[in-house]
Amino acid sequence: MIFVFKTSVKTKKQIKAFKPQIDNILPKAKWNFDLEDCDKILRIESEENIVHEIQKLLTIHSFYCEELD
Structure with missing residues (x-):
């Protein structure tokens, strides 16, 4: 399944802050951010x-995160 989230993440430095935690939660998943998109999209396969889990993790790091349909 592919999950798509609108986020408030803006920089690669911000992603690095929680990358180990995403990798821990999703050890077999593929994921990436599209920071050039106006919605700062996070895609997870x-x-x-x-x-x-993803919404909780980003919220803990003070980011907005909403799943898109």
């Missing part, structure tokens, strides 16, 4: 439903 995972066999598991990880919506709640």
Whole structure:
């Protein structure tokens, strides 16, 4: 499944702050940010439903995160 999130992440430095935690939550998943998109999109390809975990992680790091349909 592919999950798409609108976020408030703006820089690669910000991504590096929580990258180890995403890798820990999603060890087999592929994920990336599109920081050039106006919605700062986070795309995750995972066999598991990880919506709640990702939203919680980004919220802990003070970022906005909303799953898009």
